[in-house]
Every structure is written in C-alpha cells, then in structure tokens.
Amino acid sequence: METLAERHSTREFKPRELSDSTLANLLWAANGINRPDGHRTAPSALNRQEIDIYVFTESGVWLYEPISNTLLPRAEGDHRSILCGGQDFVTQAPVTLLLVANGDRFQMSGERATLMMAADAGIVCENINLFCSSAGLSTVPRASMDTEAIKKLLSLPDSQIPMLNNPIGY
Numbered sequence: 001m002e003t004l005a006e007r008h009s010t011r012e013f014k015p016r017e018l019s020d021s022t023l024a025n026l027l028w029a030a031n032g033i034n035r036p037d038g039h040r041t042a043p044s045a046l047n048r049q050e051i052d053i054y055v056f057t058e059s060g061v062w063l064y065e066p067i068s069n070t071l072l073p074r075a076e077g078d079h080r081s082i083l084c085g086g087q088d089f090v091t092q093a094p095v096t097l098l099l100v101a102n103g104d105r106f107q108m109s110g111e112r113a114t115l116m117m118a119a120d121a122g123i124v125c126e127n128i129n130l131f132c133s134s135a136g137l138s139t140v141p142r143a144s145m146d147t148e149a150i151k152k153l154l155s156l157p158d159s160q161i162p163m164l165n166n167p168i169g170y
C-alpha cells in the first residue's frame with residue numbers, strides 16, 4: 001500500500017549515481033527471472049518475454065541479460081540525448097532504462113501483436129515505477145524519444161520497437 005501510495009512521476013534528478021547493487025535490483029525487479037523455469041517478474045503475452053531493457057548512462061549503453069544478470073555493452077559514451085524527445089531533464093537522470101519490444105521473439109505481427117507488446121512493455125514499466133517508489137528513487141514513464149536515432153545507434157531492425165523509457169535517479 002505504501003509503495004502504491006508513494007508512486008508518482010518526477011522530472012527532476014540530483015546528480016547522485018545509482019550504486020551497482022541498486023541498478024541490479026532495479027533491473028531484476030523490472031524484468032528479471034524469478035522462477036527456476038525462467039519465468040520473469042513481469043508477465044508477458046504467451047510468455048514470449050519479448051521486452052528487452054537497454055541501460056543508458058553517461059558512460060555508455062548496455063543490454064540487460066537476465067539469465068546471467070549481467071549487462072552486455074552496446075555503445076560507448078553518453079547517448080542519453082536521443083531519449084529526450086524535447087525534454088532536456090532526461091539527461092540529468094544518471095540512468096535511463098529503454099524498453100524495446102523484440103517482434104522476432106514475439107513470433108506474431110500485425111495490430112494485435114503490437115498491442116500485446118505494448119501491454120507487455122507497460123507492465124515492465126510499472127514494475128520499474130513501483131520498484132523506484134519502494135526504493136526511494138525517482139522516475140517517470142515516457143513515450144517521447146528519438147526512435148530513429150535509437151534504432152540506428154543500437155542497430156535495431158524494424159521488428160524491434162522502442163516502446164517506453166524511464167529516466168531514474170534521486
């Protein structure tokens with residue numbers, strides 16, 4: 001009840017970084033593996049587990065790999081500006097999590113598939129919102145971003161859709 005009561009969007013961030021353990025807990029809460037059979041903290045349509053999480057910081061971009069609970073490097077340097085979509089506060093957040101729906105893993109296409117992938121992304125996003133609320137972190141769910149620049153940076157094919165992002169900090 002307390003976590004839900006505290007959940008709200010924040011668009012101002014202090015420079016304070018997240019510790020590695022806080023980031024690890026955040027990613028696990030967002031969409032980590034919570035059962036021996038590989039199921040995740042976030043449900044997904046048909047259990048396709050198609051939502052990937054990219055971590056943007058001042059020093060680079062990584063892909064969260066839930067099986068080993070590790071981060072796979074995807075780009076060096078500060079690319080947070082392509083997530084702004086006209087909202088400069090995003091570059092003040094030490095971490096932004098980008099949720100990408102992997103349509104190839106979803107194995108279905110068309111409007112209904114896109115709707116289900118959007119729902120799946122929304123659930124991961126709410127896991128992030130609620131973890132932040134419970135851990136004293138600030139965040140805001142966002143759809144604004146430069147999707148073409150993101151696809152180029154991360155070499156995403158058209159089947160992978162940037163859905164939402166969450167800037168996170170204190």
Ligand SMILES: Cc1cc2nc3c(=O)[nH]c(=O)nc-3n(C[C@H](O)[C@H](O)[C@H](O)COP(=O)(O)O)c2cc1C
Binds near residue numbers: 087143
């Ligand atoms: C799907 C979705 C997209 C959103 N996109 C943005 C956005 O691009 N920029 C932004 O500042 N807030 C965005 N928001 C946050 C909403 O504006 C915010 O949740 C709403 O005003 C309610 O405020 P609350 O989250 O504090 O309850 C988005 C929220 C959702 C659910």
